[in-house]
Amino acid sequence: MYELGVIGLGHIGVPIVNGALSGKAVSADQVILYGHHPERLEPLLLVGASAAKSEIEVVSSCHYLLLSVKPQSLSELLPKIKPFLRPDHVIISIAAGISARYLKNALGEDTKIVLAMPNTPLQLGFGTTALSRIEPATQDEFAFAMRIFGVSGTAEEIPAELMNEVIALNGSSPAFFYRITQIFADRASQYGFDHETAMRLICGSMIGAAHMMLSSGTSLDDLIQAVCSKGGTTIAGLTAMNDAHLDQALIAGMEACTQRAYELGK
Numbered sequence: 001m002y003e004l005g006v007i008g009l010g011h012i013g014v015p016i017v018n019g020a021l022s023g024k025a026v027s028a029d030q031v032i033l034y035g036h037h038p039e040r041l042e043p044l045l046l047v048g049a050s051a052a053k054s055e056i057e058v059v060s061s062c063h064y065l066l067l068s069v070k071p072q073s074l075s076e077l078l079p080k081i082k083p084f085l086r087p088d089h090v091i092i093s094i095a096a097g098i099s100a101r102y103l104k105n106a107l108g109e110d111t112k113i114v115l116a117m118p119n120t121p122l123q124l125g126f127g128t129t130a131l132s133r134i135e136p137a138t139q140d141e142f143a144f145a146m147r148i149f150g151v152s153g154t155a156e157e158i159p160a161e162l163m164n165e166v167i168a169l170n171g172s173s174p175a176f177f178y179r180i181t182q183i184f185a186d187r188a189s190q191y192g193f194d195h196e197t198a199m200r201l202i203c204g205s206m207i208g209a210a211h212m213m214l215s216s217g218t219s220l221d222d223l224i225q226a227v228c229s230k231g232g233t234t235i236a237g238l239t240a241m242n243d244a245h246l247d248q249a250l251i252a253g254m255e256a257c258t259q260r261a262y263e264l265g266k
């Protein structure tokens, strides 16, 4: 019996397993994998994980089952695995929009579930994952799931009712931040900066600002004020951004992200 089984090894599945192995949340000989692209499994097999020949083989031989397929693939996958589930299985689902209710309707009322929303920076050890324990999964089982993600960054427990809303905060937000950076970097190259220099300056400022927000003990308002010299450049920039409805653009993005999660879960 393997401790962790994984079905679906794509953009996020592979880094989750990589991180869990290098962070020693689970040992490679305790991991069994099934994906549609065998070449993606190769590096994981080289360090000692096992490959299954089918979804059923994974389910039949693991305790924790990480489902990292697209939400749209679950309607086909869940009925396939249901007959092979045991009462001790713990399903860890990272599918955006897929609620515990959806999973219990498909797999049975007593299914132990952990919902998780990770993000891709976990591939560099800087992930942030939001998790929620669903009864009857136990605290120990939840702690195992927290470790799987937590060794690749940080892991936060959140209420299950906020799993869709959290996607805009951590799951999708790396792409939002990449897009904002892209806008800054494109303008910087028009000013004449080479791309690498601009990226170091912009990203370094983002990292610094993030540290200030998390660790300085200063409120967001006060941090903003400390940068805004009276009559200076920052207030001119912020005023123009506000006049261009920055808040509306970002809130519309968050709302559309959340709305899509609810649609995926129908």
Ligand SMILES: NC(=O)C1=CN([C@@H]2O[C@H](COP(=O)(O)OP(=O)(O)OC[C@H]3O[C@@H](n4cnc5c(N)ncnc54)[C@H](O)[C@@H]3O)[C@@H](O)[C@H]2O)C=CC1
Pocket (backbone or CB within 6 Å): 007, 008, 009, 010, 011, 012, 013, 034, 035, 036, 037, 055, 068, 069, 070, 071, 073, 077, 094, 095, 096, 117, 118, 119, 120, 171, 172
């Ligand atoms: N990409 C991201 O940043 C994040 C993704 N997620 C969630 O993670 C899940 C996976 O997303 P991605 O990795 O981006 O998608 P992806 O499309 O890169 O990977 C999914 C993989 O699952 C495979 N697959 C589908 N059905 C399968 C089956 N029956 N057996 C074995 N393999 C199967 C596909 O061939 C594909 O390789 C989604 O549910 C998504 O909502 C959550 C947080 C962040």
Ligand SMILES: O=C(O)[C@@H]1CCC=N1
Pocket (backbone or CB within 6 Å): 096, 167, 171, 172
């Ligand atoms: O775009 C998506 O649907 C997934 C969920 C969060 C990040 N990627």
